[in-house]
Amino acid sequence: MSSGKRILVKGNDAIGMGAIKAGCRFYFGYPITPQNEIPEFMSRELPKIGGEFVQAESELASINMVLGASALGVRSMTSSSSPGISLMQEGLSYMAGQELPAVVINVVRCGPGLGGIAASQGDYFQAVKGGGHGDYHLIVLAPASVQEMYDHTILAFDLADRYRNPAMVLADAILGQMQEPIVEREEEVQEPRKPWALTGAKGRPARHIKSLLLKEGELESHNRLLQEKYREVQKHEIRYNELEVEDAELVVAAFGTSARIARTAVSKARSEGLKVGLFRPVTLFPFPGERLRVLSARVKNFLVVEMNTGQMVEDVRLNVSGDASVFFYGRPGGAIPTPMEVYERIVKHYKEQ
């Protein structure tokens, strides 16, 4: 992708760098830990390049500012953490209904409620199943490194524009707060034309962006079209990573930070002669369920590891073949599974085969 030099960057800053690289010049946000470096970065950097930063009065306002900017055809973004993302669900539902692109970053903390500020994966359901009211999906990307925080932010803008749909980067407090070397992308990001945008009705009929569809059958048709679009997303945009699944007798499935932890455990198991692989969904919606189905024709044991009480595990169970066993290990409330804990689960379930 690039021959550029490696620089040491904090995860949240990498998000900001990716957004600016993607052509985002308009950021709207409200402070919340553990993502404050993102608004701080944007408030520092955007004015230097002719962009606008607005510290909104709430996350309700942030997402609606994004909605307004997006409707005019510009790339805009907001970021928050779990409680703030809950407040944005109204706007996200509207944007999905109005087919407006946008990028929303969720640096997930633990809940429910005010919860805590430590990392969690407890927002998986909210992110991939809709979250707000009505039948809709966000496009959801799950980075597992600071490099991916940067890359996925750029990718989220591209996917959001391509499908005219909000896209979410589902990170967590660990990814937001840790530093790793990254390589910045050198080639320019291409922004598509947006013939649907509101630009003032100069030399054309007035244009409206709305989600209120009252005519008989109109809203059903609109919903069918949205579902058609989600099927296109499922057809073209599934991304995942695999490690040593070819001969595996047990596959660990995990996303984001959990996948990094699981990777250490899988390596240890391999070094001790256990045939164990790792499957990491990179897109959570669209979910790489078809690949899991194919894998499960041969692999009969799956261990899902999450930093919650079991959310993605439901999607794994939905997709693997009926005779496969799906085990789960998770720790909620800001607790982090250790590689040793995951390794012990691997050994336990490996022997149960």
Add this chain to the structure above:
Amino acid sequence: MKPVFSKPKALNDAVMHYCPGCGHGVVHRLVGEALDHFDILDRTVGVAPVGCAVLMYDYFNCDIIEAPHGRPPAVATGMKRSRPDLIIFAYQGDGDLASIGLAEIVHAANRGENVTVIFVNNTVYGMTGGQMAPTTLLGQQTTTSPYGRNLNTDGYPIRMAEMLATLEGTSYVARHAIDTPANILRARKSIFRAFEMQVKDMGFSFVELLTTCPTNWGMSSRESIRRIKEELIPYFPLGVFKEKEVADYI
């Protein structure tokens, strides 16, 4: 023959869905006249509220977006910040602006966003069928204040124009009524002034209009007009509450 009266170019020929005697038609027309007057129709984007006026995109010949309930000032902020060359106006009712969207209007005003907000205050939720609004008068019966608005349980009606005028960020704040030709002309002048403020980059402009809702007031159109003078204006005084001569934020 010289035409002496015509429909503004900003409005199309669609038959409005508003009830007989409703004030939205008059306010739409005044806004349309302002868009014509400043020749800004083809660079204007309107923000529709949730409420009766959500359907305003059926009547205006300019680009319009529908905002979630109460959020038009935030949507307008996102628009104006990203395309300051466009004219952005939000059109909101009393439930939208003074209840669920109170934070959004206060903070957009306080930031001095260079947008225009038209606030239609008819003291009742219209589209949902006549429930109590934040501007419902004391004693006024609605479907959720069937014994009349009670200050002990429901609090007082909110005077938005006065509240916003106290904020340093606002540039133009006025309240008018549409009950008489003279008052309509005053409202027209203020709406023109509000758009002029935006065209001249003068900052946040806000015009509140006291209007009728005969359907949910349970009155005839004529009685509704009379109620504006007899009940609304004594509590919501008319006038220009604030008018900056120079922009102070640029």
